[in-house]
Amino acid sequence: MQEALKGDADQMAGVENGHAEWPAYQRLAESIRQSIVDGAYKSGQKIPSEVALCKSSGLALLTVRQALGVLVDEGLLERFPGRGTFVTEINWRKAAFVMHGLDDKVSSEDIRVRIVCSDVRRASEDVAKKLGLSVGEAVVYLKRIITVQNRTPLLVQEGYLLLDPFRPIMEAELASTYLIGLFKGSGQGLIKTAKMFIKPGLLSQEDSALLGHPLGSVVFRLQYTFYDSAAKPLAIGTFIIPDDALTLSSTIGVQIPLEGED
Amino acid sequence: MQEALKGDADQMAGVENGHAEWPAYQRLAESIRQSIVDGAYKSGQKIPSEVALCKSSGLALLTVRQALGVLVDEGLLERFPGRGTFVTEINWRKAAFVMHGLDDKVSSEDIRVRIVCSDVRRASEDVAKKLGLSVGEAVVYLKRIITVQNRTPLLVQEGYLLLDPFRPIMEAELASTYLIGLFKGSGQGLIKTAKMFIKPGLLSQEDSALLGHPLGSVVFRLQYTFYDSAAKPLAIGTFIIPDDALTLSSTIGVQIPLEGED
DNA sequence: AAGTGGTCTAGACCACTAT
DNA sequence: TAGTGGTCTAGACCACTTT
Numbered sequence: 008m009q010e011a012l013k014g015d016a017d018q019m020a021g022v023e024n025g026h027a028e029w030p031a032y033q034r035l036a037e038s039i040r041q042s043i044v045d046g047a048y049k050s051g052q053k054i055p056s057e058v059a060l061c062k063s064s065g066l067a068l069l070t071v072r073q074a075l076g077v078l079v080d081e082g083l084l085e086r087f088p089g090r091g092t093f094v095t096e097i098n099w100r101k102a103a104f105v106m107h108g109l110d111d112k113v114s115s116e117d118i119r120v121r122i123v124c125s126d127v128r129r130a131s132e133d134v135a136k137k138l139g140l141s142v143g144e145a146v147v148y149l150k151r152i153i154t155v156q157n158r159t160p161l162l163v164q165e166g167y168l169l170l171d172p173f174r175p176i177m178e179a180e181l182a183s184t185y186l187i188g189l190f191k192g193s194g195q196g197l198i199k200t201a202k203m204f205i206k207p208g209l210l211s212q213e214d215s216a217l218l219g220h221p222l223g224s225v226v227f228r229l230q231y232t233f234y235d236s237a238a239k240p241l242a243i244g245t246f247i248i249p250d251d252a253l254t255l256s257s258t259i260g261v262q263i264p265l266e267g268e269d
Numbered sequence: 270m271q272e273a274l275k276g277d278a279d280q281m282a283g284v285e286n287g288h289a290e291w292p293a294y295q296r297l298a299e300s301i302r303q304s305i306v307d308g309a310y311k312s313g314q315k316i317p318s319e320v321a322l323c324k325s326s327g328l329a330l331l332t333v334r335q336a337l338g339v340l341v342d343e344g345l346l347e348r349f350p351g352r353g354t355f356v357t358e359i360n361w362r363k364a365a366f367v368m369h370g371l372d373d374k375v376s377s378e379d380i381r382v383r384i385v386c387s388d389v390r391r392a393s394e395d396v397a398k399k400l401g402l403s404v405g406e407a408v409v410y411l412k413r414i415i416t417v418q419n420r421t422p423l424l425v426q427e428g429y430l431l432l433d434p435f436r437p438i439m440e441a442e443l444a445s446t447y448l449i450g451l452f453k454g455s456g457q458g459l460i461k462t463a464k465m466f467i468k469p470g471l472l473s474q475e476d477s478a479l480l481g482h483p484l485g486s487v488v489f490r491l492q493y494t495f496y497d498s499a500a501k502p503l504a505i506g507t508f509i510i511p512d513d514a515l516t517l518s519s520t521i522g523v524q525i526p527l528e529g530e531d
Numbered sequence: 532a533a534g535t536g537g538t539c540t541a542g543a544c545c546a547c548t549a550t
Numbered sequence: 551t552a553g554t555g556g557t558c559t560a561g562a563c564c565a566c567t568t569t
Contacts, residue, residue, distance in 0.1 A: 030558090031557080032557075032558090044498045045498065046498065056534075058535085066559090067561095068560080069558070069559075069560090070557080070558060070559080073558090080342075086536065086537090087566095087567085088535065089535050089536065089565075089567035089568075091534085091535060091536080091567095092535090097461075100371050101367075101368075102463070103366065104365065105364075105366075106362060106366075109362050198522070199359075200522040200525050201359060201361050201364070201519075201521045201522055202519070203366070203518065203519045203521075204516060204518050204519075205467075205517040205518075206487075208469065208487055209471075225468075225487060226469060231361065236306045236308065254466060255366065255466065256464070256465065258465075259463045259465075260460070260463055261462050262462070292537080292538060292539090294538075294539090318553075319555070320554085328539085328540090329539060330540090330541080330542090331538095331539070331540075332540080334556095349547095349554085350548080351546075351547035351548035351553080352548060352549080353548095354554090354555080
């Protein structure tokens with residue numbers, strides 16, 4: 008029924024599995040992807056319309072749209088109503104970077120959280136502004152160090168939490184791996200949004216001692232703000248992460264498997 | 270025809286436009302999003318099935334699926350065949366960071382590229398490995414500084430290109446804003462993939478002079494590898510970017526508009 | 532006016548998971 | 551066995567862009 012696809016089938020990389028058939032929309036997506044790689048569809052140029060692809064592939068409109076959707080998600084295609092579908096021109100400045108190296112370690116069970124310091128402080132101008140408080144209001148200051156068991160310390164966390172007078176924070180909660188646990192009981196106030204920024208930084212004397220890294224090493228400074236469902240900030244702070252503990256990587260254009268990294 | 274949606278309509282934030290009607294799948298998505306924010310659908314828990322949502326909304330299956338797809342893309346929902354659809358538990362370690370501050374500046378037309386140094390060198394062990402060459406083969410070394418007109422320098426680029434004996438590189442090409450121009454003529458060899466890593470770094474004496482920043486400032490080091498359609502590396506190098514010229518930011522969970530940043 | 536993508540319907544069969 | 555999401559069909563109307 009779909010003889011037009013037979014030609015595409017041997018362009019596929021993953022069909023050799025035998026009894027594991029790939030869905031039609033994936034096969035079509037791979038076929039178009041190959042046309043982009045080959046240069047048949049050139050960067051910035053228009054590719055055949057949905058209807059044309061329906062005819063050439065023998066697939067239904069929705070299936071063709073599904074295939075195109077895959078490639079749009081991959082950033083290979085851009086679609087414009089009334090104009091057509093175009094091959095995205097590669098642009099390294101539009102890259103999105105994902106974090107590696109932390110999740111596998113931190114999500115493992117043998118994590119230890121050590122509280123370096125925790126007390127109630129008066130909000131400084133900066134902290135008050137970021138937490139939506141008045142200067143001088145009470146906040147919880149927190150400094151913790153997170154270690155994978157039997158290993159060198161992974162990161163330092165330093166930040167401020169809202170002080171909820173109706174629910175004092177327990178010492179045990181402060182050692183929770185997931186900061187979210189801190190806000191579980193607090194009324195509406197579960198974390199619904201997190202905003203983060205990454206900046207490069209230098210290790211301070213205190214933090215270099217805590218992390219066992221040389222003074223003046225370069226680090227990632229991951230600044231966060233956690234919000235509740237009413238978009239009210241609940242917590243701000245910074246994760247201080249040695250550069251060897253975290254990788255921020257990105258692949259744009261046609262995805263190719265990454266071999267050994269350094 | 271779709272009276273069940275009327276109740277959702279006033280939960281919508283963007284309907285006040287009047288004659289600009291929102292599509293049904295967006296309205297349903299917003300309605301589900303609100304249920305997550307309100308806590309009606311709790312983190313990690315299962316939400317009603319597609320069929321149930323069809324009935325309660327009066328929409329067709331595909332439209333419901335489209336709405337759920339939106340929320341999956343936003344990272345609010347996760348779907349598992351045979352089990353159901355669940356509210357994603359928020360996890361800051363799964364964040365993806367996008368770059369700001371460069372694109373608006375670099376894409377503007379008044380960009381100047383100044384070549385600090387460019388010559389043919391013998392590939393070192395490291396360069397040879399990354400470009401897939403043998404040690405000692407000839408490569409083009411390149412150091413450029415990129416400036417927005419009448420402003421302080423934006424970034425320094427330092428890297429190595431494959432030397433194509435059939436197509437000598439022109440001086441004018443080396444000043445191209447888009448490095449891709451360098452590979453336009455070179456046979457098959459248009460850039461099809463870019464892989465990048467971000468690390469924190471310190472400004473060297475030479476680069477601090479070029480950028481007009483104090484020695485020892487912290488910077489982003491954006492390491493890149495550009496590949497052609499055969500996954501052969503064409504160019505490697507590093508963009509050295511002062512920390513005030515680039516922002517890496519991420520929002521996870523329910524998206525809320527970001528007000529003034531610092 | 533013709534072409535394009537965006538939205539939407541009303542069905543269908545399948546593989547997988549939980550019971 | 552029942553429920554769930556994944557895939558797929560064959561239509562339809564609309565807003566928009568280009569000619």
